[in-house]
Amino acid sequence: MTPTAVTVGTFDGVHMGHLHLLGRLEREARSRGLEPLAVTFARHPLSTLRPGAEPPMLAPRPPRLPLRACVLDFDRDMAAMDSRSFIAMLRERLGARLLVTGFNNRLGSDGPADAARYAAEGRAEGVEVITAEPLTLPGGTVPSSSAIRRALSEGDTVLAASMLGRPYSLEGVTAPGKQNGRRLGFPTLNLHTDPRRMLPATGVYAGRVHIGGDTDTYPAVINVGPNPTLGDSNPVTVEAHAIDAALPPDMYGVEATFSFGRRLRGERRFGSLDELRGAIAADIAAARAVSADGRRS
Numbered sequence: 001m002t003p004t005a006v007t008v009g010t011f012d013g014v015h016m017g018h019l020h021l022l023g024r025l026e027r028e029a030r031s032r033g034l035e036p037l038a039v040t041f042a043r044h045p046l047s048t049l050r051p052g053a054e055p056p057m058l059a060p061r062p063p064r065l066p067l068r069a070c071v072l073d074f075d076r077d078m079a080a081m082d083s084r085s086f087i088a089m090l091r092e093r094l095g096a097r098l099l100v101t102g103f104n105n106r107l108g109s110d111g112p113a114d115a116a117r118y119a120a121e122g123r124a125e126g127v128e129v130i131t132a133e134p135l136t137l138p139g140g141t142v143p144s145s146s147a148i149r150r151a152l153s154e155g156d157t158v159l160a161a162s163m164l165g166r167p168y169s170l171e172g173v174t175a176p177g178k179q180n181g182r183r184l185g186f187p188t189l190n191l192h193t194d195p196r197r198m199l200p201a202t203g204v205y206a207g208r209v210h211i212g213g214d215t216d217t218y219p220a221v222i223n224v225g226p227n228p229t230l231g232d233s234n235p236v237t238v239e240a241h242a243i244d245a246a247l248p249p250d251m252y253g254v255e256a257t258f259s260f261g262r263r264l265r266g267e268r269r270f271g272s273l274d275e276l277r278g279a280i281a282a283d284i285a286a287a288r289a290v291s292a293d294g295r296r297s
Contacts, residue, residue, distance in 0.1 A: 005029035005098035006090055008039040008105065010145070011065060013058030016165045017102075017143040020135035022067060025100045028130065034097055038065050039090070041074040048074050056198035058148060058164075060171065070094060083108030084121040091127050099127050103134040104144075137162060155201035155263040167207070167259040170197060170238060174211075174254045184273065186280050188223070188239040189251060191258055199224055199238065206261040206287035209240050211247070212254045218242040219291035221283045222258050225267035241280070243288055261290055 007025045011018050022038060029036035042062055046054035062071045072078065081089065086108045090096035099122060101107070107118060115131040122129035134142050141147070143163035151160040152168060161167045172193035189209065202225035209220040221241045226234040240258050264286050270276040 001095040002035050003033075003097045004037040004095045005032065005034040005100065006037045006039050006094060006096045007100045007102070008090075008107070009102060010044055011038070011040050011063040012044070012055075012061075012145040013148055013164060014063050014065060015058075015143045015145065015148060015163050016137065017135045017163070019066070019165065021100065021102050021132050022065070024132040026067065028098060028100055032098060036067050037094060037096075038067055038069045039094065040065070040069055040071055042071050043074065045074045045079070048076060048079050055146070055149060057194070057196050058145060058168075058198055060194065079109060081108055082110040083113060083118060084125060087118075087122050087127050087129070088125045091125055096127050099129045101129065101131050103131060105131075149198055152198055152200045155203050155266070157200055157205060157260040158262055160200075161260075167261060168200065169257050169259040170199075171255070171257045172238075174252050174256050176252055184277050184280065186241045186277075186284070187247075188241045189247070189256060191238045191240070191256055193238060199236065200260055200263070202226070202236065202267040204264045204267070204283050206264055206290035207240065208259045208261070208291075209242050209245075210257040210259070211251070212256065217259070218245040218247075219287060220258070221264075221280070221287045222260060223267075228267065228269040241284065243284055243291070261287075 005025055005028055007021055009018065025038070026036045040062055044054040062069070087099060090099060101115070101118060119129045136142055141159070141163060148160045148163050151163070157168055170191060170193045172191040174189045175192045176190065205222045205224070207220050207222040208217045210217045220243055222238070224236065224238050226236050228234070238258065264283055268279070270279060
């Protein structure tokens with residue numbers, strides 16, 4: 001079995017803090033002649049520990065990581081392991097000789113512990129344990145999956161992007177909607193995404209749309225919400241109007257990605273369809289300006 005240096009996490013969203021930890025793992029592994037290995041889980045551990053309490057996902061699972069990964073099934077047996085037993089499992093199953101933990105990692109069923117206890121338990125099992133320092137971004141932000149979810153819930157997609165290192169995106173398949181956008185003169189693509197995914201706060205966003213295997217992306221206005229002007233008790237939908245792109249009006253069943261830029265405004269109920277039509281035109285102008293600023297920067 002190849003000796004490894006491992007780190008363990010859910011890696012939801014694979015944000016800047018995760019990349020910082022993985023970079024530390026690679027450096028420590030290289031200095032010891034070990035193979036770096038990221039250990040993650042097929043589903044969020046809370047889905048086993050407290051079903052229904054798991055947070056909305058920032059990205060599909062399992063995560064796509066920039067180095068070799070091992071995806072474990074976090075089942076009841078694993079949930080029952082204390083921290084020392086978990087470290088022993090990493091050594092026995094994965095050849096771990098080094099464990100690099102994040103600054104806020106929790107290992108095992110026996111509750112949180114400090115780095116010194118994990119290090120002592122590792123020594124007892126023949127595994128060196130070191131704790132990586134947190135990444136602090138300019139302005140003092142420490143990126144974490146929970147902080148990104150909080151930013152998205154407030155519509156602060158700019159802050160979320162700074163922690164992710166890229167715009168927040170939703171992937172899915174285009175599907176027919178009620179054709180309201182087309183009747184208003186602004187046809188939209190409706191995205192059916194995994195219902196477990198985190199949606200940004202309702203409102204209108206500048207963004208970009210990527211369609212299927214197309215290499216191009218298109219500037220867009222993205223709406224998240226129930227479209228209250230068009231009726232009561234509508235479900236929350238995610239739809240985008242691609243700006244200056246002549247996309248087929250019946251583009252259904254196609255894989256698409258919506259990437260969120262700056263939030264332009266909150267969801268509003270307008271007094272008439274003409275008022276809504278004018279607001280959409282203003283949103284498009286604002287999104288076009290955001291796209292132009294992005295190209296210049």
